[in-house]
Amino acid sequence: MTRERWSSRxxxxxxxxxxxxxxxxxxxxxxxxxxxxxxxxxxxYFVALLTAGIPLLIxxxxxxxxxxxxxxxxxxxxxKKAEPLGWWALATSFVIxxxxxxxxxxxxxxxxxSFTLAWRDRASDYFFGDVLQISDSPGNLGGFSIPVLIAxxxxxxxxxxxxxxxxxxxGKVVMWTVPVPLALLIILMIRxxxxxxxLVGLSYYLQxxxxxxxxxxxxxxxxxxxxxxxxxxxxxMIAYGSYLSxxxxxxxxxxxxxxxxxxxxxxxxxxxxxxxxxxxxLTNTPIEEMSVQGVGLAFITYPEAISNLPGGAVSITIFxxxxxxxxxxxxxxxxxxxxxxxxxxxxxxxxxxxxxxTLGVCIAGLLGSLIFATKGGLYWLDITDHFVNDFNLIxxxxxxxxxxxxxxxxxxxRAYFNETSEIKFGRWWDIxxxxxxxxxxLYISISYLIENVQVNYGDYETRYxxxxxxxxxxxxxxxxxxxxxxxxxxxxxxxxQASAEEEG
Ligand code: PFF
Numbered sequence: 001m002t003r004e005r006w007s008s009r010x011x012x013x014x015x016x017x018x019x020x021x022x023x024x025x026x027x028x029x030x031x032x033x034x035x036x037x038x039x040x041x042x043x044x045y046f047v048a049l050l051t052a053g054i055p056l057l058i059x060x061x062x063x064x065x066x067x068x069x070x071x072x073x074x075x076x077x078x079x080k081k082a083e084p085l086g087w088w089a090l091a092t093s094f095v096i097x098x099x100x101x102x103x104x105x106x107x108x109x110x111x112x113x114s115f116t117l118a119w120r121d122r123a124s125d126y127f128f129g130d131v132l133q134i135s136d137s138p139g140n141l142g143g144f145s146i147p148v149l150i151a152x153x154x155x156x157x158x159x160x161x162x163x164x165x166x167x168x169x170x171g172k173v174v175m176w177t178v179p180v181p182l183a184l185l186i187i188l189m190i191r192x193x194x195x196x197x198x199l200v201g202l203s204y205y206l207q208x209x210x211x212x213x214x215x216x217x218x219x220x221x222x223x224x225x226x227x228x229x230x231x232x233x234x235x236x237m238i239a240y241g242s243y244l245s246x247x248x249x250x251x252x253x254x255x256x257x258x259x260x261x262x263x264x265x266x267x268x269x270x271x272x273x274x275x276x277x278x279x280x281x282l283t284n285t286p287i288e289e290m291s292v293q294g295v296g297l298a299f300i301t302y303p304e305a306i307s308n309l310p311g312g313a314v315s316i317t318i319f320x321x322x323x324x325x326x327x328x329x330x331x332x333x334x335x336x337x338x339x340x341x342x343x344x345x346x347x348x349x350x351x352x353x354x355x356x357x358t359l360g361v362c363i364a365g366l367l368g369s370l371i372f373a374t375k376g377g378l379y380w381l382d383i384t385d386h387f388v389n390d391f392n393l394i395x396x397x398x399x400x401x402x403x404x405x406x407x408x409x410x411x412x413x414r415a416y417f418n419e420t421s422e423i424k425f426g427r428w429w430d431i432x433x434x435x436x437x438x439x440x441x442l443y444i445s446i447s448y449l450i451e452n453v454q455v456n457y458g459d460y461e462t463r464y465x466x467x468x469x470x471x472x473x474x475x476x477x478x479x480x481x482x483x484x485x486x487x488x489x490x491x492x493x494x495x496x497q498a499s500a501e502e503e504g
Contacts, residue, residue: 003068004167006243011171013253015337016061016240018174020261022334023103023298024229026185026327029265030272031293034205036221037212042266044213044222049262052440053226055432056397058254058425059404060232062417064241065248070344071235072484074242075400078408085399088480089235090342092392094361095472096234097338098368099381101159104335105151105373106131106299107327112151114320117313123303131299135375138383138464142375149373153366155335160362162336163343166354167243170340177333182264184326189267191319192274195309201277204287205269220444224390229261231334233396236341251421272297279305295378298327339365351489379460380468386457387469392476394445398438405434 006012033041067074072086109131113119119126128134135142162173192198212218227233241250272292279301280287291301306319342361347354372381404413410430418424456465 004243005245006167007171009248009253011174012240012244012248013256014174014178015167015170015333016237016253016257017260018178018333019231019236019240019337020229020257020334021178021181021264022229022231022331023100023327024225024334025261025265026268026272026330027294027298029225029229030205030269031297032221032225033269034273034287034292036218037209038204039206040208040210040212041218041222044219045226045262048219048222048226049258051432052223052437053230053232054254054258055429056227056232056400056437057230057237057258058250058417058429059413059433060237061241061244061250061254062413063404064238065244065246065250066413066416068242069348070242070341071238072345073348073488074238075403079403082403082407084480084484085396085403086235086238086345086480087483088392088477089233089396090345091476091479091483092388092396093234093236093338094342094365094368095384095388095476097335097342098365099372099385100331100335100338101155101365101369102148102152102372102377102381103295104155104328104331105148105369107324107331108151108154109147110299110303110324111321111328114317114324117316117320119303119320120307120313120316121304123300123307126303127299132378133375134378138376138379138460138468140376141371144370144373145375145377148377149370152369152373155332156362156366156369158332159336159339159365160359162332163340163358163362164355166358167340170336173336174333177329181326181329184322184329185264185267185271188319188322188326189271189274191309192271192278195274195278197278197281198274199277200281201273201275201287202270204277205273216443216447219440220447223440223444224393227393227397228389229265230258231337233393233400234338234341235345236337239341239344240337242344247420249421250417251423251425255423272302275302275305279308282308295382349483349486349488351491379464382458383460383464383468384472387452387465387473388476390448391445391473394441394448398441398445401433401438401441405430405438410434 006015033045063074063078064070067077069077070086071089072083075082075086110119113126118130131145131147133142133145162169193202231237276287276290276292279285280290291297302323303320306316306323309315309319339358339361343354343358346352346357346361371377404410410433414425414429456462457469
């Protein structure tokens with residue numbers, strides 16, 4: 001069986017940028033910068049990008065291309081015991097996509113309501129009341145929120161359609177889902193920085209607090225942000241690399257993808273903080289008192305700010321639509337990249353039919369999303385996101401560096417990707433993979449564990465933390481181990497050859 005191929009180098013770059021650029025750029029980066037030293041955050045961010053983000057991104061594309069297979073099989077080729085690591089990454093990304101799709105469902109509700117301006121001047125009530133219909137505690141699921149449920153089903157349908165014909169359809173979809181949100185972001189940014197008061201917001205965003213560089217947490221935040229933003233350690237970039245032909249230029253493409261992702265994050269900060277500055281000026285509320293990140297930013301603060309734009313209902317509708325369409329298109333290609341990563345792993349191992357597997361994973365993902373579409377879903381989403389995203393990601397990162405850097409040999413992989421690449425990486429790359437990245441990750445994970453054992457995340461009751469956090473972490477690990485116990489089904493050509501050899 002010949003493996004699917006990206007239709008061109010450009011499409012590969014677009015697809016990888018599409019996966020990398022998502023909610024993480026628009027709602028996570030600006031807030032992270034704001035909370036971690038403002039303009040000074042750019043220094044740890046770029047250090048993290050150069051020492052861990054770019055080395056790992058290129059590593060993942062390289063091992064995917066080398067194996068011509070998704071994460072589990074690719075890792076297994078590096079070391080025979082490393083397959084469970086790949087499945088652990090894919091089980092983790094399954095959990096992530098099941099709630100990522102729900103967040104996209106919330107965004108879809110806002111898109112729909114932009115036509116009636118149902119969120120105008122009441123974003124908080126609209127979000128918690130109309131959309132989430134939120135219950136009083138995680139223990140009270142309270143049935144589905146119907147608007148969320150409908151939107152989640154539509155989102156999964158779009159994810160499935162985007163993957164319908166494998167990388168061929170992905171190639172066509174990313175021709176839209178990468179440039180469109182970028183264009184929308186640029187329009188939003190221009191509007192934002194030309195609003196009165198924008199400069200106040202921008203100075204909050206960019207004013208460097210050099211003291212912050214002395215805090216280890218700020219460095220940890222930078223590394224975490226880089227991993228999440230580049231979609232590395234989730235098995236996805238390995239799958240995307242597996243559709244490359246053996247002569248592709250991995251270092252140049254990796255640099256382009258990583259820098260595009262970082263640049264878009266940086267731009268998003270202007271759109272967000274320019275608008276917040278205007279809003280702060282208008283309402284005399286200091287920016288410190290606003291939600292500048294995540295759910296609070298996208299669904300409450302930003303729509304409130306847009307509700308107050310000059311130009312009345314027309315301008316509010318237009319900018320509301322632009323913002324939520326941008327979020328949706330940013331997120332959609334990140335969501336389907338996760339599904340593609342999982343499908344690649346399953347198809348490679350079990351030789352299942354790819355179309356059916358894609359449909360099956362989408363249905364399973366939709367079922368996984370159901371819990372987050374209940375009235376208590378936001379709580380579970382918050383808890384699960386915190387644990388799975390941070391803890392699994394870091395643990396997988398450490399093991400992956402160990403497998404590649406120590407068991408297989410960083411030097412060998414470097415020689416492999418340098419051979420076909422215009423920009424050659426030197427020994428520094430080995431040092432990053434063998435020492436710098438794992439040591440930083442180890443530090444982050446230890447301080448993370450200490451923090452989470454001392455205080456319950458988000459003040460949730462311990463039983464909810466155990467169920468939504470630690471149990472999910474454990475479940476991903478167990479699922480990863482179980483899947484790797486199954487024997488690989490050999491591709492038809494190989495099994496014919498094997499039986500011929502047996503007979504002979
Ligand atoms: N990189 C995406 C973002 O920044 O929003 C998020 C993401 C996509 C994370 C795909 C993980 C992933 F597998």
